[in-house]
Amino acid sequence: MAGKTLFDKVWDAHVVDTVPNGPQVLYIDKHLIHEVTSPQAFSELEERGIPVARPDQIVATADHNTPTVDQHLPVRDVLSRNQLKQLTENCEKHGITLYGLGHKYNGIVHVMAPELGITQPGMTMVCGDSHTSTHGAFGTIAFGIGTSQVAQVFASQCLLLTKPKSLRVNVNGKLKPNVLPKDVILYVISQIGTNAGTGYFCEYAGNVFEEMSMEGRMTVCNMSIEMGARGGMIAPDQTTFDYVQGREFAPEGAEWEQKLEYWKTLPTDADAVFDKEYSFDAADIEPMVTYGTNPGMGIKVTGRIPDKDDVNLEKALAYMNFKKGESLIDKPINYVFIGSCTNSRIEDFRIAANYVKGKQKAPNVNAWLVPGSQQVAKQLVEEGLDKVFTEAGFALRQPGCSACLAMNDDKIPEGEYCVSTSNRNFEGRQGQGARTILASPLMAAATAVAGKITDITKQLN
């Protein structure tokens, strides 16, 4: 019998029951919730008179719909305020831990859970948010769910699921200087497309991922959903263990030792077989930018927009006001956003600050920096990065999802381009008529300084 994959091992360890010729009942270790996708699930339970089964395995935060300025004041938008109030009331009623607005642990759900040690290898984790795949960086089965499923987990701490197929993405070799994890995943998606992973759970393997920091691995796993995969995982190793150890909710003492032994058994067996596999050479990857309206429409910054007859391409380019065959270098850009669950961790800000230091943002640019959590915001100050940014003319805001999905007031105006470290360049994603160009924090910082897209491969060694 062929060996097991990392995914198989974690999945199989959580199967409670199997419906003959049907789905399996999968046990969920941790359930993360936020204000936007949980209220209808709480209502569902209440209407049916069902209690929340395991409130101690649920952690709540407010992130999607929160302002990123003046968080100490009442939220101005009535609907947003009501949604936040409902989250608070629901959590109080059901005994669920909430890191609400202003709490020292508040932040984007996929930033705060890993940094608190809530996310651990070998777990199953869900959240009503498709970027839950982020937590797969720890060797965790983590995936986004709909609100009906949020209610199911509330009611039973389980989900009914059909086991997905297995996919492995291998990237080996040496990355060029200044090619960041964001570039790696944007490159992979540009090569295999936005639905290559649908129906699959992905494992990222190869020395490129092994050599990445946890922050980098989270960036990669975060965007698994952008190639259609419900989740993406990276085998836990010493980097993972070092990151988790000592965090607020990480196991300690004998329990740590016991779990560590288990976690070390999780990596994919050498003889395991995947249903689908892709391999890439790290040397082929360069800093990336997107030109279209889905994350698969990406090119190397030095490249050109494809020139082919394709109605989808034409529709996207009409929205973006770009032409086939053109380069994006020197395109004027008035908005830069560094934030989101993809790239708002301390490492992302260190990279951006390192570039920005001693420089000034271009006068035409509005540069918004939105840390992923209160802890990241605090660390920015401790490391003096806040000064670097403010001296360079960047606006440092308070934590939240912000302009990634423009649910709050952080919207990019109609027709404007935004070089953004977020995960989706869909039409209107960052505001009605806004045009998003996805890129790494380094590309974003360089754009803010130049006021236009620049070829950073020429600037940096």
Next chain:
Amino acid sequence: MEKFTKLTDTAVPLPIENIDTDQIIPARFLKSTDKQGFGDNVFRDWRYDHEGNKNPDFVLNDPTYSGSILVAGDNFGCGSSREHAAWAIAGYGFKVVISSFFADIFKGNALNNGILPIQVTPEYLKDLLQTIKEKPETKLTVDLENQILSSPAGELEFEIDPYKKVCMINGYDDIDFLISKKDKIEAFERERSF
């Protein structure tokens, strides 16, 4: 959940690929705390301009086409996990979505809300879209029991998870089923070794 067995109706063609959940229901409409009213804003930024005027070129504003079946391009429902997208589709009155490919989370959300996603081959989709374009009065029949989609483009046997089929036909949802497994779930919690 509403029961679904058989449906015969006209269809609305939307031949755009990679329709993401931000197009189905933009994030700024996700502030509601119940499931009602999302249909008013389905495909909001394609249906209306920024001043709120109807865009006459968009199919939902074209009186030529109507019906409770949406026929859409490849990779329908990609993007976020927001179930609001399914509530918006259902709220507008669609009961079936036909495409050559569905994103995972949307497909599950649809099934959990009594919307039947039917996956057809790219060739069948192309023929079907052409048929509807030429003859907007074309009626399609969806027979869930026998898993047959009938249209002038041909009869097609579609796939559905057998468990989900039972749920759709009977109007069951997963919560009742999961709660019925309580003993097994508690035994799992007691016996797990890690």
